[in-house]
Amino acid sequence: MSEFSTLELIKDPRGFATLWLNRADKNNAFNAQMIRELIVAIDQLGADASLRFVLLRGRGRHFSAGADLAWMQQSAQLDFHTNLDDAHELGDLMYNLHNLKLPTLAVVHGAAFGGALGLISCCDMAIGSEDAQLCLSEVRIGLAPAVISPFVVKAIGERAARRYALTAERFSGLRARELGLLAEAYPAAELDQQVAAWVDNLLLNSPQALRASKELLREVGHGELTPAVRRYCENSIARIRVSPEGQEGLRAFLEKRRPAWQDFDKEPRP
The missing domain is CATH 3.90.226.10 (2-enoyl-CoA Hydratase; Chain A, domain 1)
Structure with missing residues (x-):
């Protein structure tokens, strides 16, 4: 830095x-x-x-x-x-x-x-x-x-x-x-x-999903329903489902446990 x-x-x-x-x-x-x-x-x-x-x-x-x-x-x-x-x-x-x-x-x-x-x-x-x-x-x-x-x-x-x-x-x-x-x-x-x-x-949320969601919403913009936006959204969910964090999140939900990205010490405060 x-x-x-x-x-x-x-x-x-x-x-x-x-x-x-x-x-x-x-x-x-x-x-x-x-x-x-x-x-x-x-x-x-x-x-x-x-x-x-x-x-x-x-x-x-x-x-x-x-x-x-x-x-x-x-x-x-x-x-x-x-x-x-x-x-x-x-x-x-x-x-x-x-x-x-x-x-x-x-x-x-x-x-x-x-x-x-x-x-x-x-x-x-x-x-x-x-x-x-x-x-x-x-x-x-x-x-x-x-x-x-x-x-x-x-x-x-x-x-x-x-x-x-x-x-x-x-x-x-x-x-x-x-x-x-x-x-x-x-x-x-x-x-x-x-x-x-x-x-x-x-901090409860997947780091990868946070970035992906921000990029997704930038592409979606005001929500105009165009073929290009539809393709982007469908590709976006497919990519994140097969990603390591997507797989971990789904497994954690089904196994009723915390996902790996929530394993942190809550101190210090900002």
Whole structure:
């Protein structure tokens, strides 16, 4: 694993990793260095066959305040082509996170502004505190949520994305749950306990089946019933049934025992 200045990557021996945004003194606002380090970290996570899933979290009081304003001020002094290069790198981050083969769970607390909503939207699942404050804040500073917009629309729908991108209203974790951005919202004091429960639940599942199901759902998309989708789905179940983990899961179910992938020590907690 690489050494990072703006991130902390921790592997749990039970087979998952927590990727921490670690600029707490800057409210985890991201700059060019953090974006580059996130790209490297995501590449490393995708190449690690020992991992089952990934948590994305923020150190300190906030998940992320979005883009670092000092970095944005520097970018404003650059020409169009240099800004285009920066946008391309941010796009690499978002698309790489969205396409990561491992299931991802974002855990949101405090503030999540601007591009932070892109990170949350790119994850497969997200939970957070009821009092979290989220905002597509770009129009307040004369910008637009351009690179993150496809992922935000996929997460909360076109109509809601139009409202919050155009008004820059803040909304709570409870509202984020109503919009579908968060799967669940919990009292802040209970968030770590609930994260542990989500981890325990995910660890019950076959590592191979988790990856296969994520790939399957990406192919299925919105569920259009095409011949190609039908063929893909039929091939998918046939492949996983004859795989070692598929065979082990079926045998364990019939023999009324735990499958091999559930044989782990439940400590430490994330």
